[in-house]
Amino acid sequence: MTSYRTSPRLNPLSLLAQLSSRQANGCLQISSSSTSWSIYLEQGKLIYASDSLDPFERLDRHLRQLSRQIPTLVSAVRVQVRLLFESDLGSQSSTTPDYRAICWLVEQQYLNLSQAATLIEELAEDVIRSLLAVKEGTHQLIPQDQFEELPKFCRLELRTLVERCHEQLRRIQPTEPTNSNNNNNNNYQNQPDTSVQNGRSPQLESTQKPLQNSQSPPLTKGSNPPGITNNMGTKKKTTYTIACIDDSATVLNAINSFLDDKSFSVVMINDPVRALMQVVRIKPDLILLDVEMPNLDGYELCSLLRKHSLFKTTPIVMVTGNTGFLDRAKAKLVRSSGYLTKPFNQSELLKIVFKHLS
Numbered sequence: 001m002t003s004y005r006t007s008p009r010l011n012p013l014s015l016l017a018q019l020s021s022r023q024a025n026g027c028l029q030i031s032s033s034s035t036s037w038s039i040y041l042e043q044g045k046l047i048y049a050s051d052s053l054d055p056f057e058r059l060d061r062h063l064r065q066l067s068r069q070i071p072t073l074v075s076a077v078r079v080q081v082r083l084l085f086e087s088d089l090g091s092q093s094s095t096t097p098d099y100r101a102i103c104w105l106v107e108q109q110y111l112n113l114s115q116a117a118t119l120i121e122e123l124a125e126d127v128i129r130s131l132l133a134v135k136e137g138t139h140q141l142i143p144q145d146q147f148e149e150l151p152k153f154c155r156l157e158l159r160t161l162v163e164r165c166h167e168q169l170r171r172i173q174p175t176e177p178t179n180s181n182n183n184n185n186n187n188y189q190n191q192p193d194t195s196v197q198n199g200r201s202p203q204l205e206s207t208q209k210p211l212q213n214s215q216s217p218p219l220t221k222g223s224n225p226p227g228i229t230n231n232m233g234t235k236k237k238t239t240y241t242i243a244c245i246d247d248s249a250t251v252l253n254a255i256n257s258f259l260d261d262k263s264f265s266v267v268m269i270n271d272p273v274r275a276l277m278q279v280v281r282i283k284p285d286l287i288l289l290d291v292e293m294p295n296l297d298g299y300e301l302c303s304l305l306r307k308h309s310l311f312k313t314t315p316i317v318m319v320t321g322n323t324g325f326l327d328r329a330k331a332k333l334v335r336s337s338g339y340l341t342k343p344f345n346q347s348e349l350l351k352i353v354f355k356h357l358s
Contacts, residue, residue: 074261245272279311
């Protein structure tokens with residue numbers, strides 16, 4: 001293990017410049033009181049950068065941006081990535097599960113080599129910006145034998161990347177001061193909150209340049225998400241109809257926005273009394289049902305749906321801000337399939353949707 005001087009005081013700008021000029025190899029690990037960073041280097045070039053501030057949420061945001069240009073990068077694929085790799089976070093036997101997720105996307109041909117390189121550069125900018133705001137911490141450079149087995153999609157000029165991030169921080173500092181106690185905000189500057197807060201849904205900026213790539217041995221393929229052809233040549237259902245029953249237009253619009261891609265056809269219903277007839281007509285694959293509604297609450301409506309022959313096995317997920325034991329017991333009594341608690345974000349909604357559609 002090769003270690004640099006450990007001190008409570010930390011100057012990330014100077015440290016990264018030294019590593020670049022020394023053409024360092026290995027993983028630079030930096031730790032502050034609440035966050036850790038991992039910067040993977042090869043001859044002073046940046047191969048990948050990550051931190052402990054929910055790397056899969058960061059990856060998912062950038063993949064959502066890419067999905068505007070890549071039609072196959074639907075929600076089903078993004079959820080599949082998290083299901084396959086997110087559980088490996090913190091595991092000593094798995095190095096950089098978020099980087100392995102990118103390798104899987106390339107191997108499965110959801111991303112090409114150039115797109116993967118651009119994605120890695122944009123993620124690295126997020127990570128470096130948050131790191132540059134840190135004033136205290138420890139650091140060490142360690143070998144990374146496991147990382148050598150993975151493909152390399154780019155080799156970024158570390159000095160250029162750091163200078164660009166430093167300039168971005170300098171420009172926003174007058175209105176958005178950064179400090180070492182606010183790493184969550186630093187890491188996601190200018191990004192909107194996408195969580196649903198009990199009926200309210202508050203609704204980055206990337207640089208691209210050609211990057212070099214290299215070949216690598218194939219990874220083991222995972223199971224394909226809904227709508228993707230599997231290894232036997234059969235094709236699963238490509239579009240799912242989801243009925244959302246809620247008296248709040250804000251919640252309905254938020255769910256519709258969260259499920260906005262070709263995998264879903266969302267039907268929004270704001271009248272619980274008429275909901276039964278509407279779902280009989282559309283025969284949805286899954287029903288998201290609000291609990292607290294006037295005239296007919298979600299538990300009563302769920303019970304009525306279960307008595308209908310069409311909906312004995314249809315997944316019905318209760319959506320509510322109530323998290324008590326009695327509420328969950330009532331949901332179980334009316335044979336609901338699941339429970340989604342407000343506030344929820346897009347990732348949480350997609351996970352429960354695909355859990356019941358798979």
